[in-house]
Amino acid sequence: MNHVIALDVGGTAIKAALVAPDHRLLHEARRPTGRERGPEAVVSGILDFAAELRELGRQRYGRPAEAAGVAVPGIVDDEAGTAVYAANLGWRDVPLRDLLSVRLDGTPVALGHDVRTGGLAEGRVGAGRGADRFLFVPLGTGIAGAIGIDGRIEKGAHGYAGEIGHISVRPGGPECGCGGRGCLETLASASAVSRAWAAASGDPDADAADCAKAVESGDPRAREVWREAVDALADGLVTALTLLDPKTLIIGGGLAEAGETLFAPLRAAVERRVTFQKLPLIVPAALGDTAGCLGAGLLAWDLLAAQQPTTPTEVSA
Structure with a gap:
């Protein structure tokens, strides 16, 4: 069985898979990143995990993986193959x-950015399949x-295309880790909703999922937190769809x-909020937390396809 290794590195866990040419996940596994032990330990863990998967593929299918794809967070130079910076993993270059x-x-x-890699999977085999232009x-x-x-x-000229989370939707609003204020992710991310609901409910352990349940039960405090997040998200999305x-x-x-x-x-x-713009289909992602591994597998298969020699076209005399 031909297969590739796929690794999806997150802030707390590494998800991994062996992926067939038809995008089937032949084997799935996960383990902690070990980030509490420092960036060197995280890198060592990624290398060890990949080596174990290679040996597993050799034993199970009689041959090693043909390629590997890895998706990582933060700033990524995929052409140079460098994980430039990730705040939650502590690594640089x-x-x-x-x-x-x-x-x-x-x-x-092949190395890729985690969100772009997940978007690749959603576009090819998930919710964006068949759409010539989509935003994930x-x-x-x-x-x-x-x-x-x-x-x-x-990817954009400098590798930052798609960073919608840093559109300022509330100028002068909460400070963002990027240095700006009122960025979309400070108001409408799952972590932002968790913070807002913990403060509104008085429960420091409350999170976004708890807020959603409270919204469904009719809690007016939860509905206000939810409304503010949805309004901020809609403002950011309309800016994006106007441009894209x-x-x-x-x-x-x-x-x-x-x-x-x-x-x-x-x-x-x-x-x-839309005026002249065409309203896009707004749909949930289809692949869940397998998107990263599927996308990393696609990176690996695409790399192999790009390395195939082309046959010269015969020119008749």
Whole structure:
């Protein structure tokens, strides 16, 4: 069985898989990143995990993986194969692609940004399948975006395309980790809703999922927290769709797990704000937390396809 190794590195856990050419996940596993032991330990854990998967593939299918793909958070230079910076992992300028290739005995390795990689999977085999232009926005600890155009994900000139979470929707609002104020992710991410609901409810352990349940039960405090988050999100999304004109807007991440408690008011809020713009389909992500591994697998298969020699076209005399 031909297969590739896929790794999705998050702030707290590494998800991994062996992925078939038809995108089936042949084997799935996960383990903690070990970030409390420092960035060197995180990198070591990634390399060890990949090596174990390579050996598993060899034993199970009689051959090693043909390539590997890895998705990481933060700032990524995928052309150089470098994990430039990730605040939640503490690393800087890690040549992860080369380190993995050496550890995997020369296996080709592709490196990508976690949100863009998840967007690649949603576009190819998930909720954006068939859409020539889409925007994938996961609402988690922060907010980022992946811009899908004709089957590829736009990186931009400097690798920052899609950073919708840092659009200022409330100028002068809460300070953001990026240094700005009133950024979308300070108001509408799952972590922002968790903070707001913990303060409003007086329960320091309350989170966004608890807020959604309270909204469904009719709690007026929860409804106000939710309304403010949805309004901020709609403002950011309308700015994005005005610039990008996507056919489909895919919302994922932890906040999207609230289902229609999120999507019904969000669709209405976006519709109220559009004027000349065409209203896109607003749909939930389809792949859940497998998107990162599926996307990393796609990176690996795409890398192999790009390395295939082309056959010269015969020219008749």
